[in-house]
Amino acid sequence: MKSLVNTISNGIVRENPVFRLVLGLCPALAVTTAAENGFWMGLAVIFVLTCSNVIISLIRGVIPSKIRIPCFIVVIATFVTIVDLVMHAYMPEMYAILGIFIPLIVVNCIIMARAEAFASKNSVLLAAADGIGSGLGFMIAVIVVGAIREFLGTGNIVLAGTALFGPTGLGFDPAIVMILPPGAFITLGALLGLLNTLQARSAARQRRVCP
Amino acid sequence: MTFVAILIGGIFVNNLVFARFLGLCPFVGVSKRVDMAAGMSMAVIFVMTVASAVTWVVQNAVLEPFGLGYLQTVSFILVIAALVQFVEMVMQKTSPGLYQALGIYLPLITTNCAVLGVAILSIRNNYSFVESVVNGIAGALGWSLAVILFAGVRERWEITPIPKPLQGFPTALIGTGLMSLAFFGFQGMFKTLFVR
Numbered sequence: 001m002k003s004l005v006n007t008i009s010n011g012i013v014r015e016n017p018v019f020r021l022v023l024g025l026c027p028a029l030a031v032t033t034a035a036e037n038g039f040w041m042g043l044a045v046i047f048v049l050t051c052s053n054v055i056i057s058l059i060r061g062v063i064p065s066k067i068r069i070p071c072f073i074v075v076i077a078t079f080v081t082i083v084d085l086v087m088h089a090y091m092p093e094m095y096a097i098l099g100i101f102i103p104l105i106v107v108n109c110i111i112m113a114r115a116e117a118f119a120s121k122n123s124v125l126l127a128a129a130d131g132i133g134s135g136l137g138f139m140i141a142v143i144v145v146g147a148i149r150e151f152l153g154t155g156n157i158v159l160a161g162t163a164l165f166g167p168t169g170l171g172f173d174p175a176i177v178m179i180l181p182p183g184a185f186i187t188l189g190a191l192l193g194l195l196n197t198l199q200a201r202s203a204a205r206q207r208r209v210c211p
Numbered sequence: 212m213t214f215v216a217i218l219i220g221g222i223f224v225n226n227l228v229f230a231r232f233l234g235l236c237p238f239v240g241v242s243k244r245v246d247m248a249a250g251m252s253m254a255v256i257f258v259m260t261v262a263s264a265v266t267w268v269v270q271n272a273v274l275e276p277f278g279l280g281y282l283q284t285v286s287f288i289l290v291i292a293a294l295v296q297f298v299e300m301v302m303q304k305t306s307p308g309l310y311q312a313l314g315i316y317l318p319l320i321t322t323n324c325a326v327l328g329v330a331i332l333s334i335r336n337n338y339s340f341v342e343s344v345v346n347g348i349a350g351a352l353g354w355s356l357a358v359i360l361f362a363g364v365r366e367r368w369e370i371t372p373i374p375k376p377l378q379g380f381p382t383a384l385i386g387t388g389l390m391s392l393a394f395f396g397f398q399g400m401f402k403t404l405f406v407r
Contacts (some may be wrong), residue, residue, distance in 0.1 A: 022380050025239070026324050030232035070292060077285040085281060100331050103284045107324040109236050177392070181230050185388030189381045196376035 004129045011133025017110040018141035018188075019195055024110040027101045028142050029184040035157055038146035040094050042139025044087070044102060048079045049111050049138075050131035053119040057127035060120045072115045073106070080106045110138060148187050153179030214345050216405045217338075221349025224401045227325050228357040229391035233350075234325030238358050239383050248362035252355030256348070258298060258320050259329060262291050263347025266330040267340050287330055295320050325354055361390060 017023045024045075031041045055075050063071045084102050087095045095102065105111065114134050119127040150157050155174035157164040177183050227233040234255075241251040266287050274280055299317045302310040320326060329350040333343040364386060373382055 022239075023236070025235040026232045029235065070289070073288055073292060074285065077288055081281060081284050084284065100328055100335070103331055104233075104324050104328055106284055106288050107327050180395070181232065182388040182392040182395070184232070185384045185391060189384030189386075189388060192384065193377045193381035196381065200376060 004125060007126055007129040008133035008136070011130060011135070012137040012140065015134070016137040016141060017113075017134050018138055018145075019192065021110075021113070022192070023113055024108045024138060025188075026104065027108065028138070028145060029181075029188060030101055031098050032142050032146035032149055032184060032187075033153070033179045034150045035143050035147040036159055037094070037097055038142035038144075039139065040087075040091070041098055041101065042135070042142050044083045044098075045105060045108070045110070045138050046132065046135030047083055048076065048105050049114060049135040050128055051079045052076045052111060053114060053127040053131035054124055056115050056119040057122060057124045063120075068120065069116075072112065072120075076111055076115070077106045110134060145184070145187055145191065148191075149178045149183055152187075153177070153183060213342065217342060217345050218349045218352075220401060220405070221346060222353040222356060223394065223397035226353040226357055226391075226394055227329070227350050228354060228387070229394045231328070233328040234323050234354050237320075237323050237325075238354070238361070238387075239380065242358050242362040242365055242383070245359060245362045245366060248355075248358045252351075252358060254317055254320055255323065255325070255354055256351040258291075258295060258317075259326050259351035259354075260344060260347045261298070262294055262326050263330055263333060263343045264340070265290055265294060267333065267338075267343040270334050271340075283331070283334070287327055291326055291330070325350065357390070361387065364390075 011017070015021055018025075018028045027041055027045075031037045052072075052075050056072060059071075059075075080103060083105070087098070087102060114130060118130045122130070147157055153174055153176060155165075155172060175183075178187065221227075225231055228235065228238050237251060237255075241247045269286055269290055270283065274282060274286065279286075295317055299310070302317075329347055330343075333346045336346075338346055365383065368382060368386075377385075
């Protein structure tokens with residue numbers, strides 16, 4: 001039980017796919033024009049990652065190691081197709097916003113990395129926990145980036161149709177560049193720099209406490 | 212005229228890296244040195260052009276007539292993976308020199324989301340066969356332009372005193388952002404030339 005919780009929290013914090021491992025950059029930058037887009041993209045990734053991890057862990061004894069990569073790709077692509085069709089049918093607006101990044105989950109390096117590094121070596125339960133953890137880590141990262149970009153770029157954050165800061169916003173001129181592509185790169189770059197600074201600081205403090 | 216528009220648009224306006232966010236992992240990975248960037252670019256141009264042609268044929272000759280549209284993602288990624296393997300084997304036999312030069316980059320291309328992305332974009336835009344191929348070439352050239360330019364910038368950063376927390380990925384991303392801002396200038400040019 002403890003290792004399950006550890007595996008999940010590991011994916012969220014210590015091995016956060018976007019902030020720590022810097023994987024899956026394309027969707028993390030492309031769909032983060034708003035916090036809500038990040039949520040749905042994150043949900044799609046959690047589903048694909050967990051399901052593919054479970055299946056790959058189940059069949060890990062059967063796949064010959066030489067052709068494991070094509071096998072992984074077929075498993076992952078199957079679940080991506082499921083997400084693609086379900087989203088297309090039930091939420092056409094969100095599907096139009098996320099665009100080709102739903103089918104492109106299949107080449108998302110996070111999913112391949114977890115399949116290769118974790119699911120193909122661990123039991124089903126652990127693999128599922130790892131999928132949920134890494135997926136949640138990705139989701140939190142894209143929601144954070146999306147919220148920052150949406151707030152600075154439009155002056156407000158809209159969740160499920162309601163504006164968080166009232167209909168008029170906070171009354172500053174939004175910088176439109178933040179919801180354009182350059183804003184995505186700059187936001188994530190600045191966030192990574194900030195996290196590095198915080199980490200260096202906490203490491204320095206720990207060294208002072210126990211020399 | 213449409214071919215020129217697709218070509219110019221793909222290289223400058225809808226640049227894969229700067230406007231469409233495709234192929235970022237290899238972009239950050241190989242843009243540390245200009246020669247590595249150039250090697251990867253050659254491999255991407257080759258694979259993306261061939262992949263655009265082959266996936267168009269798969270879509271319009273196999274998937275569409277038999278009503279198998281839902282297999283698009285699975286079949287495209289398998290076609291691309293097989294193609295990369297095939298290209299690697301052919302190259303090893305016929306031109307060992309080129310294989311030596313591109314060898315390490317070829318397997319990386321399977322996981323390059325730009326190849327699959329461009330193929331799917333061509334299908335979604337209802338391009339004809341030639342338009343798809345031109346779109347593939349344009350996307351690849353745009354990616355190459357971005358990665359080679361950026362490698363030149365990063366080589367300079369090697370000898371620049373950058374604050375420690377910003378070294379590596381953070382500067383790479385912020386730099387890409389500034390470059391993408393610069394590429395926005397092409398949008399106005401494109402509009403006056405092609406959109407009337």
